[in-house]
Amino acid sequence: MAESRPELRDRLAIIAGGGMLPRYVADAARARGENPYILSLRDESGEDWSGYDHETASIGNYSVIATTFRKHGVGRVVLSGWVRRRPEWRDIHAPLRTLRIIPSVVRTLLTGGDDAVLKMVIRLIEAEGMRVVGVHEIVPDLLGSKGPLGRLAPDDAAEADIAAAAAAALALGRLDVGQGAVAVGGRVVALEGAEGTDGMLERVAALRAAGRISQRRKGVLVKLCKPGQDLRADLPSIGLETLRRAKAAGLAGIAVEAGRSLVLERAALVSEADAEGLFVTGILPDRTEKA
Amino acid sequence: MAESRPELRDRLAIIAGGGMLPRYVADAARARGENPYILSLRDESGEDWSGYDHETASIGNYSVIATTFRKHGVGRVVLSGWVRRRPEWRDIHAPLRTLRIIPSVVRTLLTGGDDAVLKMVIRLIEAEGMRVVGVHEIVPDLLGSKGPLGRLAPDDAAEADIAAAAAAALALGRLDVGQGAVAVGGRVVALEGAEGTDGMLERVAALRAAGRISQRRKGVLVKLCKPGQDLRADLPSIGLETLRRAKAAGLAGIAVEAGRSLVLERAALVSEADAEGLFVTGILPDRTEKA
Numbered sequence: 001m002a003e004s005r006p007e008l009r010d011r012l013a014i015i016a017g018g019g020m021l022p023r024y025v026a027d028a029a030r031a032r033g034e035n036p037y038i039l040s041l042r043d044e045s046g047e048d049w050s051g052y053d054h055e056t057a058s059i060g061n062y063s064v065i066a067t068t069f070r071k072h073g074v075g076r077v078v079l080s081g082w083v084r085r086r087p088e089w090r091d092i093h094a095p096l097r098t099l100r101i102i103p104s105v106v107r108t109l110l111t112g113g114d115d116a117v118l119k120m121v122i123r124l125i126e127a128e129g130m131r132v133v134g135v136h137e138i139v140p141d142l143l144g145s146k147g148p149l150g151r152l153a154p155d156d157a158a159e160a161d162i163a164a165a166a167a168a169a170l171a172l173g174r175l176d177v178g179q180g181a182v183a184v185g186g187r188v189v190a191l192e193g194a195e196g197t198d199g200m201l202e203r204v205a206a207l208r209a210a211g212r213i214s215q216r217r218k219g220v221l222v223k224l225c226k227p228g229q230d231l232r233a234d235l236p237s238i239g240l241e242t243l244r245r246a247k248a249a250g251l252a253g254i255a256v257e258a259g260r261s262l263v264l265e266r267a268a269l270v271s272e273a274d275a276e277g278l279f280v281t282g283i284l285p286d287r288t289e290k291a
Numbered sequence: 292m293a294e295s296r297p298e299l300r301d302r303l304a305i306i307a308g309g310g311m312l313p314r315y316v317a318d319a320a321r322a323r324g325e326n327p328y329i330l331s332l333r334d335e336s337g338e339d340w341s342g343y344d345h346e347t348a349s350i351g352n353y354s355v356i357a358t359t360f361r362k363h364g365v366g367r368v369v370l371s372g373w374v375r376r377r378p379e380w381r382d383i384h385a386p387l388r389t390l391r392i393i394p395s396v397v398r399t400l401l402t403g404g405d406d407a408v409l410k411m412v413i414r415l416i417e418a419e420g421m422r423v424v425g426v427h428e429i430v431p432d433l434l435g436s437k438g439p440l441g442r443l444a445p446d447d448a449a450e451a452d453i454a455a456a457a458a459a460a461l462a463l464g465r466l467d468v469g470q471g472a473v474a475v476g477g478r479v480v481a482l483e484g485a486e487g488t489d490g491m492l493e494r495v496a497a498l499r500a501a502g503r504i505s506q507r508r509k510g511v512l513v514k515l516c517k518p519g520q521d522l523r524a525d526l527p528s529i530g531l532e533t534l535r536r537a538k539a540a541g542l543a544g545i546a547v548e549a550g551r552s553l554v555l556e557r558a559a560l561v562s563e564a565d566a567e568g569l570f571v572t573g574i575l576p577d578r579t580e581k582a
Contacts, residue, residue: 167466168463171462171465171466172462174462175458175459175479177459177479178482187485188466188484189485190484190485191468191469191482191483191484192482193473193479193480193481193494194478194498194503194504195481195494195498195503199494203484203490203494212485
């Protein structure tokens with residue numbers, strides 16, 4: 001079928017899901033001279049993309065996505081932001097050719113975890129002859145490193161919370177459920193599901209206000225890559241909003257996986273973390289258990 | 292030290308945490324001729340215990356608990372209901388003798404998961420020469436059995452949700468984090484942390500209302516025993532309130548671990564489940580993975 005495709009060019013497309021990340025990636029790409037084309041996911045991206053060439057489509061409407069990309073000369077695609085909603089059966093449109101190549105595509109889109117869905121989208125795009133690149137290839141300075149980013153470092157209590165929350169986050173990740181967990185006083189109090197990190201932090205703040213979490217112990221948010229996660233899919237990310245919600249939840253700080261996380265608005269985040277007395281640190285979790 | 296203790300008699304005491312279970316156990320015990328003494332946990336039990344001999348104390352104030360039990364001739368103790376709040380350092384009072392016997396007691400009370408804390412309380416009570424009995428020994432008809440309790444049984448979609456949520460609940464249980472998970476459309480969308488089952492179901496209802504969970508797929512709540520859980524500690528339980536919240540969250544039904552769960556108000560629950568079109572079923576999860 002390759003002969004029926006128009007010539008592939010090398011324009012960068014951004015598939016934009018929810019959260020702040022897609023906008024950040026688009027602005028960063030433009031700043032380095034790219035002219036990104038935005039495919040805004042219906043019901044996911046809340047951004048106003050009027051400053052960019054853009055189109056809106058459902059994640060399930062793969063036919064439109066592929067056609068649009070070909071029409072606009074897209075050769076590279078970056079996935080960014082979350083995909084909370086699964087498409088309904090009636091919303092899935094993909095070329096029969098694609099469904100034959102990848103028989104599990106429909107089932108995965110309907111029922112897979114986040115990571116499974118994103119991996120499937122990557123395979124679909126690559127089957128069209130386009131290249132999927134990681135967010136970190138567009139904005140390489142986003143990758144977190146090991147150790148504290150700011151002035152503050154975790155104390156012993158925070159280290160115990162990091163260990164507890166990291167164990168829970170890894171267990172979740174193995175099930176392709178979520179990437180985040182919060183531990184307070186050495187005990188995991190919240191696990192991230194479909195509500196996302198911000199929703200989970202809001203819950204911790206509410207539990208704290210209701211006296212169901214100790215007032216005297218702070219706690220830590222940990223976000224880790226899922227075991228086996230394709231780095232081109234939805235990397236764990238934190239930004240100013242994460243920091244503010246962590247602060248509102250009474251946490252001592254945030255730990256993210258070194259080398260596999262995105263720290264957005266890094267300079268502003270570190271400066272606000274220092275001012276507010278929170279640490280932000282990169283960790284290397286023990287992944288010796290079977291992934 | 293045994294010679295300094297007053298003679299132990301055989302009165303039943305109920306350590307009453309949060310939720311409906313303690314009241315249910317107390318009423319059931321009285322119905323079979325017991326005269327239960329209630330130790331109501333401060334900030335946990337919301338019940339009015341004025342119809343029973345009772346005392347209120349903090350879970351950390353172990354000295355008072357032990358003294359009160361001896362004074363009232365308690366020989367058997369049943370633990371029931373949840374313990375959400377961890378005691379603060381300043382609230383922990385235990386005889387030095389006990390602390391010497393069980394050096395990890397303070398650390399566990401402060402930072403352990405639910406199961407660890409309850410196991411520690413069991414050891415403390417047994418060190419006093421009293422016997423800890425399971426809720427199922429007082430009200431044996433509470434134990435769930437395998438298969439549907441009512442008219443409805445899970446369909447194929449619900450079975451897939453049960454499998455996904457059960458895998459997540461087992462992973463949580465291994466970490467002593469929680470007992471419950473909700474899956475919708477084959478995908479785990481919520482995991483139980485310190486907010487408890489009711490709080491988790493409220494969240495699922497909110498996610499559904501916000502369109503972040505499919506309107507077309509129902510989903511299932513699964514509650515399982517933690518691997519290695521002492522059956523005398525906090526068994527997974529469901530009641531009318533659980534059913535109502537599951538209904539409000541748009542779920543198709545509830546699955547609990549056969550032989551290791553409490554189904555409260557069983558007749559009323561089954562009749563309401565039938566009327567509302569939800570299934571309630573006992574399952575035997577695959578525990579072949581290392582516990």
